[in-house]
Amino acid sequence: MTAETSFDFEIPARPEYLSLVRSLAVEAAETDTALSRERVEDFKIAVSEATTNAIEAHARACLDESIRIRCTITDDRLEFHIIDRGFGFYPDQIQVLPEPDDPSRLNFERGLGIYLMRVLSDDLEIHSGPHGTEVSLAIRLSSNNSSA
Template structure:
């Protein structure tokens, strides 16, 4: 199984719940465990919220791929890249998103260019026992006999 999707969204706060809904529904439909879904949704929300708060572009893109083992997301804005780093005292109420994302996913890659910033998140999936994927696997094994 290999599911891919790509969404281009306006850089506004209302776009974050849209991502959560699309991604959450896809993962639930496949039978991914709720704990795993929760981690992925929080990390995706943090990445999208960073774009909404800090980007200079009018829209951003979320590309996702879900296979038998992992969920990979790439959140990209096509703005002007990083602005000058902020002093530590300005980070008291913000700046925690990267740490939250790192704690929730297995791999996080941040790429900044003069043409934008991408955050790539990858999480190994855990499944419900009765997950669709597991049922399909057993049906394929049975039909191959």
């Protein structure tokens, strides 16, 4: 049987709350003492990117609502779900940019968020529609963590 701990919280859709979310991601990841510091930092960046996108989505939609975040920790997995109420987007229609190590990538100021979420977490799911987006990020914990 898998033990599960879950908590929900909300943050105002303002950049000054990113440090709180980053701290919570680190604290949650550090419940698994076998994770390397690098792996914890990677996950913190992935969660931060998703939260930044949610904050920006609320700004574009002129929303003063909070962003909802759910953290779930099981014996073998840590998940963060970041939920906004922005206009949504179609992940499969995102402009394909040059790889990060391609010199032509310097011509683009933005666009690494989803790429970073994908490479810095073990699982990424994005569900988006006209009433908001939910980004789900997860990393494997304990002996199931092959990326440590």
